[in-house]
Amino acid sequence: MAYLLSKENFSKIGEFIYRKSGIYLEEDKHYEKLAKYIDKRSAELGFDNFRKYFFKLRFDDKEGAEFQELMNAITVNETYFFREKDQFEVLVNRILPELHKTMPSSRPLRILSSPCSTGEEPYSIILHIVEEGSVVEQRDIEVVGIDIDSTVIEKAKAAKYTERSVHAIPKNILNKWFKKKSLGYELGEELQGTVDFQVANVFDKTQMRKLGKFDVIFSRNMLIYFDDASRKEVAMTFYDMLNPGGYVLLGHAEYMSRIVSVFKAKKIDNTLIYQK
Ligand SMILES: C[S@@+](CC[C@H](N)C(=O)[O-])C[C@H]1O[C@@H](n2cnc3c(N)ncnc32)[C@H](O)[C@@H]1O
Structure with a gap:
């Protein structure tokens, strides 16, 4: 059976998605997934052709709900606790002690996990901070x-995780901060609510500005879904959102030097970090 989405229209909707979210879809990798989604969504909406669906998406979506549905369907949310763990070590052993000394003591240190998916990354940051202890005892x-x-933001708020998601957490830390449930694990009450989770698009300048300024930005495993122009735009958004002296950390396969030259790269142990 043919899909409602033709290959020709794939490039039209692909261009729309790219412009709004930076996500760059390739026909040979993504056509089938998107076409199946559009068939399903069109059936739910009572549409019998792609044109009606695309019209709704572009011109009859004032609250952005249809675009949100589409984003929820196409993003790749793969993540787990303590992924690329050395970066969390560098954060608590090197970056936070340094920023605690150099940033005005009158305000909290602020860390952004962008994107956070189902919450494993920002909670890994929290777990490292509370386990390490010395800065958090002296500073908000x-x-x-x-x-x-x-x-994924709803799931992050619920803080319930599968065995797979927690597999890399050392057993003593898992037992200390999580409750075992019949299916998987739940983050203990002491740590629930310690991350402020919000739905936001890194290309939406108004949403990003509202988040305020940060001292550290983790942006791991998102830029790989963008093309060069979008990566550059996001890197400059992060630059603007950082306090002078603040740091960006990227995923292991992502390099700021290939995107923009405004940051100073530093290598600590085997971890590259980028300072404003
Ligand atoms: C593979 S996950 C990475 C999660 C985590 N940072 C990690 O490294 O484990 C990529 C996430 O990027 C999010 N994402 C994609 N485009 C985005 C955009 N324009 N703004 C905000 N988040 C985006 C997706 O929804 C997805 O949850």
């Missing part, structure tokens, strides 16, 4: 997690 630290996908 705020952690904010954002993602374009509203379903």
Whole structure:
């Protein structure tokens, strides 16, 4: 059976998605997934052709709900606790002690996890901070997690995780901070609510500005879904959102030097960090 989405229209909706979210879809990799989604969504809406669906998406979506549905369907949300763990070590052992000395003591240190998916990354930051202890005892630290996908933000707020998601957490830390449930694990009450989760699109300048200024931005495993122009735009948004002296950390396969040259790269142990 043919899909409502033709290959020709794939490039039209692909261009729309790219412009709004930075996500760059390739026909040979993504056509089928998107076409199946549009068939399903059109059936729910009672539409019998792609044109009606695309019209709604572009011109009859004032609250952005249809675009949100689409984002929830196409994003790749793969994540787990303590992923690329050395970066959390560098954060608590090097970056936070340094920022605690150099940033005005009258305000909290602020960390952004962008994107946070289902919350494993910002909670890994919290777990490292509370386990390490020395800075958090002397200073307020705020952690904010954002993602374009509203379903992952709802899951992050619920703080319930699968065995797979917690597999890399050392057993002593898992037992200390999580409750075992019949299916998986739930973050203990002491740590629930320690991350401020919000739905936000890194390309939406108004949403990003509202989040305020940060001292550290984690942006891991999102830029890989963008093309060069979008990566550059996001890198400059992060630059603007950082306090002078603040840091950006990227995923292991992502390099700021290939995107923009405004940051100073530093290598600590095997971890590259980028300072404003
Ligand atoms: C693979 S996950 C990475 C999660 C976590 N940072 C990690 O490294 O484990 C990528 C996330 O990027 C989010 N994302 C994609 N485009 C985005 C955008 N324009 N604004 C905010 N989040 C976006 C997706 O919804 C997805 O949850």
